Amino acid sequence: MPFDDLAKNELISILELIDQAQRCSGASGLQSLILNAALLLEAEFTVCGLARTGTDGLPVVTSYVNGNYPEEWVRRYIESAYHRKDPVVRFHTKYALTQTWTNVFRQFEDKAARQVVNEASDYGLRFGITGALYVPEMDNIAMFTFAGRADKFGSHHKRIADILSLHFTRALAGCARESLFATGHRLDDEGHPKEREGKAW
Numbered sequence: 001m002p003f004d005d006l007a008k009n010e011l012i013s014i015l016e017l018i019d020q021a022q023r024c025s026g027a028s029g030l031q032s033l034i035l036n037a038a039l040l041l042e043a044e045f046t047v048c049g050l051a052r053t054g055t056d057g058l059p060v061v062t063s064y065v066n067g068n069y070p071e072e073w074v075r076r077y078i079e080s081a082y083h084r085k086d087p088v089v090r091f092h093t094k095y096a097l098t099q100t101w102t103n104v105f106r107q108f109e110d111k112a113a114r115q116v117v118n119e120a121s122d123y124g125l126r127f128g129i130t131g132a133l134y135v136p137e138m139d140n141i142a143m144f145t146f147a148g149r150a151d152k153f154g155s156h157h158k159r160i161a162d163i164l165s166l167h168f169t170r171a172l173a174g175c176a177r178e179s180l181f182a183t184g185h186r187l188d189d190e191g192h193p194k195e196r197e198g199k200a201w
Helices: 008-022 026-040 071-079 087-092 101-107 111-121 155-178
Strands: 045-053 059-066 127-135 140-148
Touching: 008 026, 008 155, 026 045, 026 059, 026 140, 026 155, 045 155, 059 087, 071 111, 087 101, 087 111, 087 127, 087 140, 101 127, 127 155, 140 155
Parallel strands: none
Antiparallel strands: 045 059, 045 140, 127 140
């Protein structure tokens, strides 16, 4: 695959992130990984996690690690079960690929989706890009989201996220298998927080 569409400094950053992903361990390692990727992707905020379609046909976020999403928004999102309405989660539990939020939002214009989008924008989460890949051994979709206040996420960002997604998914799956998410969160089948019991996965 040719990489002449990427600048030398971007290629160096991508290689460094791939190396970091291969050595990643635990929630703190994943948090550091996605925060470093956010710098490359010019994002203000980032989060990652696993999701799947529930028995009722609606999406369920099964676990996540917050890079630097506003804690108040994360709490509100979980308490209100917004993962069931969130157009990004709804899209990526059906389609495991990288997509900008602008394109996703065009496909989900129902009242529930608009509510989540409008409330998220109050926290600076107005535009973004999400990379997603299916993890067969977990029957979950790994998602990596990068967001911000400005509409700067386009095909170039999508290209970079596509390259990183496979490596980041391996890191996320590996950490989940190791049950090392002391600073992450695990949710039950309805998307409610599980009892911590010392670990989150």
